[in-house]
Amino acid sequence: MGAHAKYDLKVHIVWVPKYRKRILTGPVAVRTRDLLRQIATENDLHIISGKVAADHVHMFLSYRAHQNISQIVQWLKGTSSRVLFQEFPHLKKQYWGRHLWARGYFAVTSGNITDEMINECYWRRISEYGWRNEWRGWFALGGGRWR
Numbered sequence: 001m002g003a004h005a006k007y008d009l010k011v012h013i014v015w016v017p018k019y020r021k022r023i024l025t026g027p028v029a030v031r032t033r034d035l036l037r038q039i040a041t042e043n044d045l046h047i048i049s050g051k052v053a054a055d056h057v058h059m060f061l062s063y064r065a066h067q068n069i070s071q072i073v074q075w076l077k078g079t080s081s082r083v084l085f086q087e088f089p090h091l092k093k094q095y096w097g098r099h100l101w102a103r104g105y106f107a108v109t110s111g112n113i114t115d116e117m118i119n120e121c122y123w124r125r126i127s128e129y130g131w132r133n134e135w136r137g138w139f140a141l142g143g144g145r146w147r
Contacts, residue, residue, distance in 0.1 A: 007065045010048065013073060014058050015105040018095055022054040028088055032057070035080045043067070043075050060110075069107050077101045 017023050024032055029052045036059065040047050046062040063072060081100040085091055091100060 005065065008062070009065060010060065010062050010110040011069055011072070011107050012058070012060045012110060013069070013076075013105055013107045014056060015073070015077060016056045016102045018099055018102045020055050020102070021094065023091065023094065024052050024057070025054050028084065028091070029054070031087060032080060032084065035083055036076060039075055039079050043072070045072065069109075073105050073107070077105070 033050075033052045036050065036052070036057070037047065039045075040059075040061065044064055045067075048060040048062055050059040051057070059076070061072065063069075081098075084100055085095075085098065
């Protein structure tokens with residue numbers, strides 16, 4: 001992203017183990033938590049909050065504008081699945097086909113922007129670049145062009 005772009009992107013993601021088995025307990029839960037933290041750090045994600053429950057994972061993340069949610073989920077589920085299978089052989093017996101996590105996930109974005117924030121950005125841009133230069137070619141509210 002350029003130096004002139006500002007963003008604050010957050011997403012709440014939930015996913016479950018295949019067959020919703022309650023496998024995320026004890027050392028598996030602790031290792032899952034540590035892996036997700038490591039994956040987040042490596043991919044420039046900030047974990048705001050999260051929980052590894054026995055049969056699902058919740059994560060509330062802040063991410064960069066060039067990242068997309070499906071890629072984030074792919075990093076989290078793919079890497080954690082591979083490492084957990086390597087480190088906990090008993091999981092391979094419960095999950096044939098090398099799929100620890102169920103297909104799909106739930107994601108909802110979160111944001112907070114007010115009219116004041118929009119107005120402040122608008123007036124700052126005008127004061128920095130001037131009315132004519134900044135807004136030339138943009139459509140006015142009435143549908144015509146500003147001249």
